[in-house]
Amino acid sequence: MRGFSTNAIHAGQEPDPTTGAVITPLHLSSTFAQDGVGVTRAGDYEYARSANPTRTALQECLAALEGGRQARAFGSGMGASDVLLRVLVRPGDHLVIPHDAYGGTFRLVDKVLAPWGVEYTPVDLADIDALRAALRPTTRVVWCETPTNPLLGIADIAAVADVTRQAGARLVVDNTFASPYLQQPLALGADVVLHSTTKYIGGHSDAVGGALVTSDDELVEQLTFTQNAVGSVPGPFDNWLTLRGAKTLAVRMDRHCDNAERVAEMLVRHPAVARVLYPGLPDDPGHEVAAKQMRRFGGMVSIILAGGREAALRMCAATEVFTLAESLGGVESLIEHPGQMTHMSVAGSALEVPDSLVRLSVGIEDVEDLIEDLRTALDRATV
Numbered sequence: 001m002r003g004f005s006t007n008a009i010h011a012g013q014e015p016d017p018t019t020g021a022v023i024t025p026l027h028l029s030s031t032f033a034q035d036g037v038g039v040t041r042a043g044d045y046e047y048a049r050s051a052n053p054t055r056t057a058l059q060e061c062l063a064a065l066e067g068g069r070q071a072r073a074f075g076s077g078m079g080a081s082d083v084l085l086r087v088l089v090r091p092g093d094h095l096v097i098p099h100d101a102y103g104g105t106f107r108l109v110d111k112v113l114a115p116w117g118v119e120y121t122p123v124d125l126a127d128i129d130a131l132r133a134a135l136r137p138t139t140r141v142v143w144c145e146t147p148t149n150p151l152l153g154i155a156d157i158a159a160v161a162d163v164t165r166q167a168g169a170r171l172v173v174d175n176t177f178a179s180p181y182l183q184q185p186l187a188l189g190a191d192v193v194l195h196s197t198t199k200y201i202g203g204h205s206d207a208v209g210g211a212l213v214t215s216d217d218e219l220v221e222q223l224t225f226t227q228n229a230v231g232s233v234p235g236p237f238d239n240w241l242t243l244r245g246a247k248t249l250a251v252r253m254d255r256h257c258d259n260a261e262r263v264a265e266m267l268v269r270h271p272a273v274a275r276v277l278y279p280g281l282p283d284d285p286g287h288e289v290a291a292k293q294m295r296r297f298g299g300m301v302s303i304i305l306a307g308g309r310e311a312a313l314r315m316c317a318a319t320e321v322f323t324l325a326e327s328l329g330g331v332e333s334l335i336e337h338p339g340q341m342t343h344m345s346v347a348g349s350a351l352e353v354p355d356s357l358v359r360l361s362v363g364i365e366d367v368e369d370l371i372e373d374l375r376t377a378l379d380r381a382t383v
Helices: 004-010 053-066 077-088 103-116 128-134 157-166 217-230 236-246 249-269 287-293 308-318 367-381
Strands: 070-074 094-098 119-123 139-145 170-174 192-195 210-214 273-277 300-305 334-336 357-361
Touching: 004 053, 004 249, 053 070, 053 210, 053 236, 070 077, 070 217, 077 103, 077 139, 077 170, 077 192, 077 210, 077 217, 094 103, 103 119, 103 139, 119 128, 128 157, 139 157, 157 170, 210 217, 249 273, 249 300, 249 367, 300 308, 308 334, 308 357, 308 367
Parallel strands: 094 119, 094 139, 139 170, 170 192
Antiparallel strands: 070 210, 192 210, 273 300, 300 357, 334 357
């Protein structure tokens, strides 16, 4: 069996048989010649909404990285989420979501699916008894993030999978924060893995995409049909950029983790910080479970500012190396205020995040520069 980095560089990416090019070609064609009516050539390509050779290469790579049989690439992580939920739930069904789910996921469930007749319950998935209590005869999906966005909560995937399976439901794990390098949920019992490939897999903040990976062949057929029917597909150049980014995922993630660990250690000691949320800290509530199911603890760090909302806003405005921007997982470090940026959609709900919360996507720059930038910004935030 090949190692992770070997798969990242080679899976689905054999040299081009025509030219010998070692980099997967960028196939921009919207349609493909047929040798007769209904007689397609190798790969069964006919129209780019249905399939594209560059997309096929990315999908084969992603499946290998997550240890699944098949993957499907989408135009965004939310596009992947939408198609998956269209397949798995119907009006009258129930799903469980994390009590601190990503704001975009909550918006999709609360504002799109709920009016359609789908019911949902937010649950702290670190509490297995709470999960059991939330399950209903109509529960079709348990939607898990671990680590969660933005509070870095950790759920025991194997334990959640066991309870979900007993209830006859499907377990979906959003693995965006961990990436397949740090965590492989299918091996722990998940039915489907979701990624916003915009983040760590792409890794360079230059391509938007999403992916679903599973070993359930019947589910893949349903996903493929629905994706084609609704047109939730990525463009070939985004596929190509994401595939290029995936080649260096392992080395980038190790650097992200190295830097995040150092940043978290500094933040714990800073008087302006009331709490550091990072599963790599020994006293973090999720540390033990994360150490069991993850290779390392990731590049995301969140903090609660002792000075409240105004201190959080001042800090976000004061960094120079950390760029104030939404998204995460790129080589550059980003800082944001979730309450007024990525998680505005949960304001006023049970999932509302603290207004003193700041989320950091720790990049791969020189760590001493990152630490100094944050220390200076925190000092300015307390003035």
